[in-house]
Amino acid sequence: MTCKDIKTSIDSASRRDPVAPSVKSHLMECTDCSSYSDQTMGLIALLRAQPMVEVPSDFDFKLRARIARAKSEPESTSILGHLWAKTFSWGQTATAAAALGLVLTFVTYNYMHRS
Numbered sequence: 001m002t003c004k005d006i007k008t009s010i011d012s013a014s015r016r017d018p019v020a021p022s023v024k025s026h027l028m029e030c031t032d033c034s035s036y037s038d039q040t041m042g043l044i045a046l047l048r049a050q051p052m053v054e055v056p057s058d059f060d061f062k063l064r065a066r067i068a069r070a071k072s073e074p075e076s077t078s079i080l081g082h083l084w085a086k087t088f089s090w091g092q093t094a095t096a097a098a099a100l101g102l103v104l105t106f107v108t109y110n111y112m113h114r115s
């Protein structure tokens with residue numbers, strides 16, 4: 001097994017399916033793979049330590065109601081409005097406008113302070 005194979009089996013290992021003995025013996029000899037294993041296990045431990053997010057008890061009900069409402073709402077009749085709704089949201093438009101403004105400010109500033 002190459003170091004690449006070892007790292008792949010470290011990545012795919014889990015609690016139920018831990019690394020094979022051959023991988024363990026490689027980790028004893030190879031410092032690179034050993035440190036990779038330590039980093040991966042550290043990351044997994046960090047992720048496991050995160051608190052579980054509790055879903056509100058009425059989440060399922062609210063979600064189903066919202067889906068039903070979205071299904072029953074009439075589709076936009078104008079083609080342009082329909083296209084607009086499918087292409088951009090207002091949030092995306094605002095973000096794009098802000099980014100464009102930032103670029104224009106930067107370009108103008110650089111142009112003014114060129115000489």
Ligand SMILES: [Zn+2]
Binds near residue numbers: 006026030031034
């Ligand atoms: Zn190795």
